[in-house]
Amino acid sequence: MSAEAERIDGKAFAEGLRDRVAEAAAAFTARAGRQPGLAVVLVGEDPASQVYVRNKGRQTVACGMASFEHRLPADAAEADLLALVETLNGDPAVDGILVQLPLPPQMDEAKVIAAINPDKDVDGFHVVNVGRLATGLPGFVPCTPLGCVMLLRDRLGSLSGLDAVVIGRSNIVGKPMAQLLLAESCTVTVAHSRTRDLPEVVRRADIVVAAVGRPEMVKGDWLKPGATVIDVGINRVPAAEAGKTRLVGDVDYASAAAVAGAITPVPGGVGPMTIAVLLRNTIVAAHRNEGLDFDESTL
Ligand SMILES: Nc1nc(=O)c2c([nH]1)NC[C@@H]1CN(c3ccc(C(=O)N[C@@H](CCC(=O)O)C(=O)O)cc3)C=[N+]21
């Protein structure tokens, strides 16, 4: 019998990162004569999205940065959103632009992301930043995967030579996650819904990143003993009490924690890191936009 896995406290790590961001924001403000600025655009009234946007705005201000929130109605035209993005692209007080996804069906997400100035694309979703990541050029890296790598490096130190399995191939998490792990010199496997014998593939991994959006799919008996497990899933499922919901990841925490060496919980794992890295990316954007040198490795 091995001991219960270490719980990787993403919430605490995110608080530390936000403290470093706040210090960097104060130093930037002193040098540039203005605060770093983040604009968040929300289209429609999805309750979960509203909560995230409110949290982003609150944490942006708490770090000493300017927060610009823009809301458009759910039935807004795509042209209205594109015009707003154009205004933000040209606004010198705005260093980072985040358009909250998903967008309503009348809007083409790819077209909207393509309209964002890549040097303000703090989500790292623009094809220019996707290409920069793939070729090893400096750019913006998507917040969730970068947060996952920060937690992995904190726990494991060098990731060089480790076997990593990423479950999920989305543009937002799975693909950039694979690129980042490759840049850390992991041997990377990307598994997905068509993968044959997923448990057998996962059993090889020193690092498992679950980003499939299926509640509690990854089970403890899929894991190599001692593996490090990063759970990106945020799934709302019915709770025992009627009418209530609870949040679970893509990993069955109880069975996984009995086998893994370390594991992120949901909530309190990757989620808080996503927002902290967004603020980090905004600080980086602000320095680049002002042409000020800045050592990102201090964050
Ligand atoms: N352009 C864009 N960029 C995004 O980064 C983006 C997006 N659109 N659309 C929605 C998703 C989702 N997302 C989360 C952020 C924080 C938590 C988070 O803080 N979660 C808490 C729990 C929150 C709760 O209780 O609901 C936790 O895991 O501990 C979760 C999810 C960013 N997203």
Ligand SMILES: [Mg+2]
């Ligand atoms: Mg898939």
